[in-house]
Amino acid sequence: MDHSVVAKDIAYSYTEHRAVDDISFHIDEGEVLGLLGPNGAGKTTTLKMLIGLLLPQAGSISILDMDMAHDREKIQSLIGVCFEEKNLYDEMSAAANLNFFASLFGSKHIDADRLLEKMGLPPDRKDNVANFSKGMKQRLMIARALVNHPRVLFLDEPTDGLDPVSAETIRRVITEEKELGATVFLTTHDMMEADRLSDRVGFMNEGKIVALDTPDNLKHQYGKRVLKVRYRSGEKITERELSLEDPQTGSEVDRILAQHDVRDMHTEEATLEDVFIHFTGRKLEE
Amino acid sequence: MSRVFTIVGKDMRQMLSNRFIAVIMVLGIIFYPVIYYLMPAKVDETFKLGMYVTQGRKQIEKQLAQEEGLQVTWADTERQLEKLVRDKDVQAGFSLSTGPSEQKATLLVSSDTPKEVRDAGRTIGREIAYALLGYELPVEMKTRIIGKDMMGAQIPLRDRMKVLILIFVLVTEVFALANLLSDEIRRHTVEALLVTPVTIGEFLSAKAVTGVTIAFAEGMAVAGLLGVFTLRTFIPVMIFMLLASVFVTALAFLAGAVSRDFVTSIMWSMLAIIVLIVPGMSAAFPAGSYPLIQLFPVYHLVEPLNGMLNYDIAFSQYLPQAAYLIVFDTAILLAGFGVLRRRLLT
Structure with missing residues (x-):
């Protein structure tokens, strides 16, 4: 498949701050x-370089097989x-x-x-x-x-x-x-x-x-898929999160079902938020 | 090229839809000519003299009655004469005390009286003293006219102002264009333009065309209303107005590039006007052409317009000024382009 946009090792700094650091995609x-x-x-900053408002200080950008440095117009x-x-x-x-x-x-x-x-x-x-x-x-x-x-x-x-x-x-x-x-x-x-x-x-x-x-x-690859279980245990409601990757989860679910009054149970898909936290150690809005 | 004119069309509409800019432009066209026509069209050449003499008043009154262009107001005391001078009821006061022991002649002028008025008062005073005392004045005075003798055809203040009005009208454009430019930057609309095939050069050219066109059109309209055009002056005035329009556009580029909002665009425009324009305006007045003032570019606009419109001096005499302005305009326009381009690219 043809690439419409190619960014190769592009970088841009504002005085001391390196806003874009040699990225390619x-x-x-x-x-x-x-x-x-x-x-x-x-x-x-990446977007501004892609649309021709900023010239990359390093690297090159090609859009629709044309070089931004020469064919901007x-x-x-x-x-x-x-x-x-x-x-x-x-x-x-x-x-x-x-x-x-x-x-x-x-x-x-x-x-x-x-x-x-x-x-x-x-x-x-x-x-x-x-x-x-x-x-x-x-x-x-x-x-x-x-x-x-x-x-x-x-x-x-x-x-x-x-x-x-x-x-x-x-x-x-x-x-x-x-x-x-x-x-x-x-x-x-x-x-x-x-x-x-x-x-x-x-x-x-x-x-x-x-x-x-x-x-x-x-x-x-990076998100966590879990099974969330909420059950009554005596007077209190307990909520547990069981990893679907863990081979012990099946037997643990069997045990909970046998011993407790299960109120609800559902799987939770991994989200991009989880992926982001995996890579940055913080939430997106932080 | 068509993109430049598309932007120019948009800019014109945008400037005229800005109420503040539209109001000052329309007021400029109406207000300045109105002020011009309200000012006296002729110079009052009557010399108003206050007089106090201790004796011989009737003799002097009889003699002065034959003098043309002299209006005498008599004071009964020296203190009353002083008051007439202080209140500017007269241009000068002449007091003559003649007695057996003392003969004293005093010319009274206020501190801001121009030298030529003092001289005129002194001359009249001497003549009166001569008539009254009966002996010759020790010095014979002659007058030599340098340049065209304007006796009886002195330039009224409003005609001197005419030149300044033309410059003032153009000054308005510094505000208008600087605001238009800073507005494009502040609202990021320039970014929207620069991601289309419009280049920075086209964007700046469009702003230059807009600025020069509006300034030139307004300047020519006011010039027409002030009645400065004759067959002889039309082309020369048009050339200098065009050069002036380029000059104010370049100033607007500089002011617009460093402005953050409407208020700062006004502030920077004011600064540019005060530093680069106002001093040069003194060239429209007698003794205003001192050497230092010639460093200011507006001097080279005011001096030729004043000379051509008020003294009938030929355009060919002012070719050096036109050449100077072309060089200066080019330099300041390039500087404006450079500063604005740098602002847009960062």
């Missing part, structure tokens, strides 16, 4: 790669970017924002109404974006990222702090774009979202990618 065509990590891990005509900051022109309407950005890509006529409808935004709304809610602005940001029918989409925390309806709309559109063949690079704090949307997930911590694989592989 690739994204296949039509793949969604989720990059997870806490604040300050280097996700946004060509690459940027084929990508779409949604930033974490709501950097829209507030004094313009939603359609005017879309038309303005489309014209920068050389598109004279775009179907702004269709894009707005796709994002669940009212196409007949003529007032300025300044009056929009946070969720509406974010959906408009995604619409803006799509004005040039990009082959690679870069999304920086696209659902961060949004209401469930807006977040779900954005997740649906990401899935649709993937189905249409777009490659997606996604940074997020949301483990569930990364698990659901990403074909592969990378964990970033202190400027390095500490793990990169499919969510299932990562969970299988």
Whole structure:
């Protein structure tokens, strides 16, 4: 399979702080790669290098077989970017924002109404974006990222702090774009979202990618699968967590069932959170 | 190129939709011409003199009645004469005490009276003293006019102000463009532009075109309202206004690059204006062209505009100033580009 994005040994430092420390990865065509990590891990700096806003101080970036150092303009005509900051022109309407950005890509006529409808935004709304809610602005940001029918989409925390309806709309559109063949690079704090949307997930911590694989592989390899049992033992309720990897678990379950009044029992799948804790020793929000 | 003009179109709409900027631009176009037309169109050449004499008042009154351009206010005491001078009811006061033991002539002027008014008062005083005392003045005074004799055609203050108004109108653009630039940076909209095929060069060019176009259009509109255009002055004024527009745009680049928000963009713009523009404006006034002031670029705008519009001096006389401005504009515009580019890339 062709790689749409290839980052090779890229690095970037802000004065004393090494934000991105010689990382390498690739994204296949039509793949969604989720990059997870806490604040300050280097996700946004990585994204800024991938979209051509920062030049890597070391290493190289290739997108759609073009070198970012030499073909930045060509690459940027084929990508779409949604930033974490709501950097829209507030004094313009939603359609005017879309038309303005489309014209920068050389598109004279775009179907702004269709894009707005796709994002669940009212196409007949003529007032300025300044009056929009946070969720509406974010959906408009995604619409803006799509004005040039990009082959690679870069999304920086696209659902961060949004209401469930807006977040779900954005997740649906990401899935649709993937189905249409777009490659997606996604940074997020949301483990569930990364698990659901990403074909592969990378964990970033202190400027390095500490793990990169499919969510299932990562969970299988580094997560803990357990059986949770809650039973009455005399007057009190006891809760126990039994590892499914432990060969003794079967006999222990038999013993509990025979001796106690079991209230409930269920397996708990490993999560990406567990994987993250495995690699960093801390939770994502810490 | 089309991307540059697409951004220019957006910038124009954005600037005009900013109420503060729109208001100061419209006020600039309306307010300055109104002020100009409210100022007196002619110079009042009447010399107002206060007089106090201990004797011979009727004789002097009779003699002075024939003098043109002299308006005499009589005081009954020397103290009253002092008050007339202090209250600026007269430009100078002349007191003449003649008695058997003492003859004393005093010219009274306030501390801020210009030298030429003092000289005029002294001359009139001598003549009166001569008429009253009856002997020749020891010194014969002659006047030599340097340059065009403006007797009877002195430049009214409003025409001197006309040049400054043109510069002031352009100064407004420093605020407007600096704010537009700092706004793009602060709101991260510049990042949204720079991940499209728009290059930093195109972005900066678009801002330069926006700044120069708006400043030039506003400057020319005000120049038209002030009535400065004639067949002879149209092209020269247009050239200097264009150079001035580039200059204020470059200042805005510098101010916008170091500004964090609207308030700091105003502060930096003010600083740039105070340091680089205000001193040069004194060139519009007599004795304002002292050597140090020629270091300020605006001197090379004010001096030619003043000369061409108020003294009928030919444009060809000011080619060195135009050349200086072209070099200075290029340098400061490149500096502005450099500072802004550095800000955008970090």
